[in-house]
Amino acid sequence: MTSASCTHCHGPLPLPRRADMRYCSGSCRVLAARRRKAATAARVRSEQAAHIPAELRAKHRWVRHLNKRPTRCDLPRWASVRDPSTWSDHAAAAASTVGEGIGYVLTAGDGIVVVDLDHAVVDGELLPWARRIVDGLPPTYMERGRSGTGVHLWFRGSVSCGRRIRRGDVAVEWYSDGRYIVIGDRVPGTPLDLAELPDAAAAIASLV
Numbered sequence: 001m002t003s004a005s006c007t008h009c010h011g012p013l014p015l016p017r018r019a020d021m022r023y024c025s026g027s028c029r030v031l032a033a034r035r036r037k038a039a040t041a042a043r044v045r046s047e048q049a050a051h052i053p054a055e056l057r058a059k060h061r062w063v064r065h066l067n068k069r070p071t072r073c074d075l076p077r078w079a080s081v082r083d084p085s086t087w088s089d090h091a092a093a094a095a096s097t098v099g100e101g102i103g104y105v106l107t108a109g110d111g112i113v114v115v116d117l118d119h120a121v122v123d124g125e126l127l128p129w130a131r132r133i134v135d136g137l138p139p140t141y142m143e144r145g146r147s148g149t150g151v152h153l154w155f156r157g158s159v160s161c162g163r164r165i166r167r168g169d170v171a172v173e174w175y176s177d178g179r180y181i182v183i184g185d186r187v188p189g190t191p192l193d194l195a196e197l198p199d200a201a202a203a204i205a206s207l208v
């Protein structure tokens, strides 16, 4: 049986009407479609959020990104990793449609270190040098960079300055300040917590 009221505004449907009429007007049909689209986007956002550690989501360190540069969530302007007034909370960044996706700013004093393995994945498998590093460090939150070939491992700890090792295939960097990380897809099965890594430099040096 067909409802006699508009699915969107619940106002009366005009007569005469087709049995399958659901909206009182074209604008109600458009608004209803828009609402469905927003609901879908919200569901996608909350699914993505569920794959980001709560301790990161709780911090006011979020930006968007466009063409590899950080952008503000609220304005179509560039953000700066040195200017907290250009950062947002996670909910605002996730809800924003500016740019291409979300990013997280690493800043001194937060005690978060990201170990970035570049060109580490081929055909969905970690290369041996990258596997050695991932297996040698404590299990922690890990996501795949947007390029699909990089991996980010997130730890609690800090480093006095960013470091990089390039040797043969090995391309590893780690940093805890003055950078932002484009958030990719969590590597399935990895923890939703950040492990402690008090001395990243020593730990990584022993693995490369």
Ligand SMILES: [Zn+2]
Pocket: 006, 007, 008, 009, 010, 011, 023, 024, 025, 028
């Ligand atoms: Zn209506």
